[in-house]
Amino acid sequence: MTLEHPGLQALSGWGRTVHRSTPVRRPTYDGGLVEAVLAEPRITVRGAGRSYGDAALPNDGIVLDLTSRNRIVSFDERDGVLIVESGALLRDVIDQTLPLGWKLPVVPGTERVTVGGAIASDVHGKNHPGAGSFGRQVRWLALLRSDGNIVQLSPGQDADAFWATVGGMGLTGVILHAAIQLRRVETGWVIRNRQRTRSLDETFEAMQSLAAQQELDPDRHVVAWVDAHAPGASLGRGIVDEFYGASTLDLPGSVAPYPEARTAASRWRRSLPGPGVVSRATIAAASAARWHLSRSANSQLATLRSALCPLDRADSWPAAFGRRGLVQYQFAVPPDELGVVRDVLEYLGTHGMTPALATLKNLGFDSSAPLSFPIPGWTLAVDLPARWVHDSLRPVDKLVAGAGGRVYLAKDTVTDPDLIPVMYPRLANWQHTRHRLDPIGRWSSGLAERLGLLA
Template sequence: MTPDEPSTQSLSGWGRTIQRTAQVRRPAFEGGLIGTVLAEPRITVRGAGKSYGDAALPSDGIVLDLTSFDRIVSFDQGSGVVVVEAGALLKGVIDQTLPVGWTLPVVPGTERITVGGAVAGDVHGKNHPGAGSFGRQVLWIALLKSDGTITQLSAGHDADGFWATIGGMGLTGVILRAAIQLQRVDTGWVIRNRLRTHSLDRTIEAMQALAVRQELDPRRHAIAWLDAHARGPSLGRGIVDEFYGASTSDLPGAVAPFPQRRVGGTRQRRSLPGPGVVSTATIAAASAGRWHFSRSSNSQLVALRSALCPLDRAESWPAAFGRRGVVQYQFAVPRDAVGTIHEVLTFLTDHGLTPALTTLKNFGPGSAGPLSFPMPGWTLAVDLPARWLHHPRTLQPVDKFVAGAGGRIYLAKDAVTDPELIPVMYPRLRTWQLTQRRLDPAARWTSALGTRLGLVA
């Protein structure tokens, strides 16, 4: 597809559970972008397409692909403020800034999402208790509204519009550029401490202890992998990893402070035929092997980017689940609702839905964004073969566990949540909708997610 030329394409989310054929426009210049916006009545904004579900898929109208807008506009090496176009990948930003001692303070499990997508999903990393989510690092946003005008939003100028856009799933307008405050680092390495636990209670205790340290240090990351296949008292046994920044004095003499970034393949692998290779048997074998062959250890030197972005070493992960793809169900609950984690894991295993991957992270204070996902407490993510979810209501009991505990699901990854529970999970939804309609009186912005969950008309 040449710039500005429409093309009919088959699109999906990263999980490959939903396919949509749509007309895609990929303007190369701002004038063409504005012209497209004014000409089209219904538009879904799309970046790198790494949302698991249908957040970047259309319900109707065209898809606006922003990946041509990928420049780093400016980078002040003194203050660490970078201004980036929305279609730039986080990878590109880190490639340019890390070798001179700056990096993005918040990075999710992949660098291969766009800056606009990171803002729209208000993504989080493994250091949320200290650093907060991505939106906390954003100084201002240039937003193209549905009337073709561009406005600059910040916490001091139209704060309601700013926070509605952060976590707003691309439904307030086209994010054109963002100014981001970077974080100083001494090296491109971290030190990993690993603890193997024997039960969910021990895993929770270890993560609680790490949360206290994380609150004091935004550079401290923590994540736990859980063995959801284990039964009885062993359910939720796991591997808890803590990462913190390495100084130059921590490096052996032959190790460069900033390692060369190995260029990985970005070609999307075809889904394996039929059910793929992920099954109850392979999940059981992989889970047991991972837990038994891991050992508690301290002070292992690991490249920062490898530690924070494991998904970039697993581009073939969705393909392994076969033609139906993978659903990632991620939820957050308050700290005192930790029992919900056990409740959810027990439900899944009792119903033959043992996750292929289960991870637990700490969350700190949430943001002012009405649709921002993080809340003080816990977040659990489980990867399930989509073919196991025979009915749209298969996970409805889990939705109810989460909502009843005062929790919520992650919109950026959702494909299955009961729409009736969204106002319960997001009690500021009505506030967000009022701001969204002010920014988009033409009702131009849409998505399959926004329509399915009743976020927009």
């Protein structure tokens, strides 16, 4: 592909609500990457394209696809420091390091995101109260600035620029590679304890009890599926899953400490015609079946990867929502604002928008990154057919913002832009640092333009 005649490619976010036909460039070496950057006035940086909305889609300009820059540069087995190019998938990192007794400390619901995307979104896992988000695991990163210069950033070397890049949604420059601190692990298995709850209050109580244990153990992962369709006092009943590392003593004699990777390749599946198969009737039936067929049980053995990355078993999930796709609305609120979670579930139900999926997680400490999503408290993520949404989530935005909460930018497609400075009170500080790194305004995205992040 030449620089003079870049081809057009049809792209969308993972939720398939936003589509663009845009020039795409995929430089594989540093010189070509710098040349591509200096040749274009407006650039959107893109990794694996797993953000739900328009975070990796342009309003104008070109897309810089980094997935071909995917080498693992080095791995020190003594101290667990991995140096990797930003286009490598977390899956590739896990494939290489888990059999050696090391794991990524933080993994989101899918391992099919790039290292650069994980840093730029500052992704979190189900163990945030103990481990924090992905950016806390980064020792340093190399950033290509809009002027073509490459700088190394770390918490001790231009910390403002480092933390502006962590969670900065690809708007400070191109992350070329990074050094990630891994954690030792005895096996590639976990023990799962499951508790079925009968109300939202029971779900909250179970999650709060486990949060205290998570704060002491960064390897303890907790997530709750919440039944948003159950009526009356049963609203919010759920299934609370806790996972912690299995030792070799926990494994039957015939089980290898590190199971072979069986992750299928990601495949694009066409959206089902019209509204797809997700409807109020199918949501009601699936929710009831899931709760009734689940049982509380302890000491169930599962692979680490299947426990932490359930999205990778549901590659066709967005296709099921039909031509207009799905909106995932994820928000966080402080510990004492549990009532907002209930209010949001009730609002969605009374307005005919019962989620097809609702999950609740504990969050721990705040981040040094101004645009990082996690705050101490709770996060609820709901999957909704896009055809139901329009502007009908604006009252939810106000509830979240009024409680001192925020929405997750990596998932966003619908948030009221006027509330972003309220949700992210350090936005102006981030904008100041971003302008220092990109004074000519080369980096952009549909998300940045829609929400006014670059003002």
